[in-house]
Amino acid sequence: MTREPRMPTDTSNRKPASPAMPSKDNATASDQAAPVLPTILSARGITKTVGTGAGELTILKGIDLELKAGELTLLMGPSGSGKTTLLSILGCILSPTTGDLDIAGETASGQGPEGLADIRRRHVGFVFQSYNLFPTLNALENLMLALDVRDSDIADAEAAASDALKSVGLGHRMGAYPGRMSGGEKQRVAIARALAGAPSVILADEPTAALDSENGRAVMELMAQVAKDKSRAVLCVTHDHRTLGYADRVITIEDGRIVSDERGTHKSPDRSTDHAVEVEQPVEQPVQQQPASRVAAAAAASGFKLRRRPNA
Ligand SMILES: Nc1ncnc2c1ncn2[C@@H]1O[C@H](COP(=O)(O)OP(=O)(O)OP(=O)(O)O)[C@@H](O)[C@H]1O
Numbered sequence: 400m401t402r403e404p405r406m407p408t409d410t411s412n413r414k415p416a417s418p419a420m421p422s423k424d425n426a427t428a429s430d431q432a433a434p435v436l437p438t439i440l441s442a443r444g445i446t447k448t449v450g451t452g453a454g455e456l457t458i459l460k461g462i463d464l465e466l467k468a469g470e471l472t473l474l475m476g477p478s479g480s481g482k483t484t485l486l487s488i489l490g491c492i493l494s495p496t497t498g499d500l501d502i503a504g505e506t507a508s509g510q511g512p513e514g515l516a517d518i519r520r521r522h523v524g525f526v527f528q529s530y531n532l533f534p535t536l537n538a539l540e541n542l543m544l545a546l547d548v549r550d551s552d553i554a555d556a557e558a559a560a561s562d563a564l565k566s567v568g569l570g571h572r573m574g575a576y577p578g579r580m581s582g583g584e585k586q587r588v589a590i591a592r593a594l595a596g597a598p599s600v601i602l603a604d605e606p607t608a609a610l611d612s613e614n615g616r617a618v619m620e621l622m623a624q625v626a627k628d629k630s631r632a633v634l635c636v637t638h639d640h641r642t643l644g645y646a647d648r649v650i651t652i653e654d655g656r657i658v659s660d661e662r663g664t665h666k667s668p669d670r671s672t673d674h675a676v677e678v679e680q681p682v683e684q685p686v687q688q689q690p691a692s693r694v695a696a697a698a699a700a701s702g703f704k705l706r707r708r709p710n711a
């Protein structure tokens with residue numbers, strides 16, 4: 400079966416968020432009016448303890464969290480509070496020490512490394528601060544490589560990659576190499592890469608940390624668009640208070656525990672100019688070699704295991 404990437408939807412009809420809601424621990428009648436959104440990810444009682452030279456360190460101390468479809472949730476908290484560790488567990492990169500995790504109706508708890516990797520490939524898209532693009536592949540090929548590594552049921556990886564790049568406003572930069580792109584463009588390629596696999600959950604770890612304010616705003620606007628898909632949840636770790644204006648929900652974590660969880664008004668007053676930044680660039684000339692061959696060669700040179708044959 401062919402799966403198409405889900406495109407970000409238009410936010411022009413985006414409803415203003417309801418006024419600040421009380422925290423989970425202090426629910427009142429006002430949050431009964433909140434729309435009932437499907438749960439995409441559910442984590443219960445998540446703990447993580449690691450061994451260190453100085454003994455055991457418990458990083459996460461019992462996290463209960465549900466991510467809802469159609470929402471952009473920000474995860475904030477001081478450095479060292481456990482944000483990246485939690486994101487890694489929710490994205491099936493790390494196993495929790497204890498606790499249960501369900502993603503898109505599948506149970507991740509108790510799975511071994513292969514089972515976790517399988518759930519991760521099918522349901523999770525990651526966006527990192529440092530973009531993690533392959534420097535010798537252009538934008539299109541970076542997406543094709545990701546699709547080839549992660550999935551086997553997209554019939555035409557080149558078409559899916561192309562559609563995903565167009566959806567983030569980079570249709571004119573498909574042939575650009577990471578070294579020739581701005582930070583904002585690279586992050587939009589990384590978001591397109593996450594989208595191309597049509598994941599249920601997108602997890603982003605400080606996606607704007609390396610960007611100037613204009614590019615940071617464009618990236619957050621894109622994340623908010625991506626989150627409007629009613630079958631997808633987006634969780635974004637951030638230290639950046641400028642990102643609050645895009646959030647449907649803000650969770651704060653301190654010392655491995657959730658200390659607040661609020662839906663509501665974090666909105667910046669003016670989003671009228673919030674559009675993905677279109678950097679005027681010459682259209683790149685297509686490379687001579689077929690993208691699929693270049694992707695396969697780069698994968699082989701780097702030891703990537705392709706799960707689908709390019710152009711299969
Ligand atoms: N594998 C590990 N072994 C030992 N300590 C670890 C390990 N992983 C994380 N830690 C420690 O756990 C704490 C939480 O780390 P984590 O990276 O999750 O924090 P964070 O909230 O993402 O911080 P930052 O905002 O700086 O990125 C830190 O003190 C970190 O040093």
Ligand SMILES: [Mg+2]
Nearest residue numbers: 482483484604
């Ligand atoms: Mg971190």
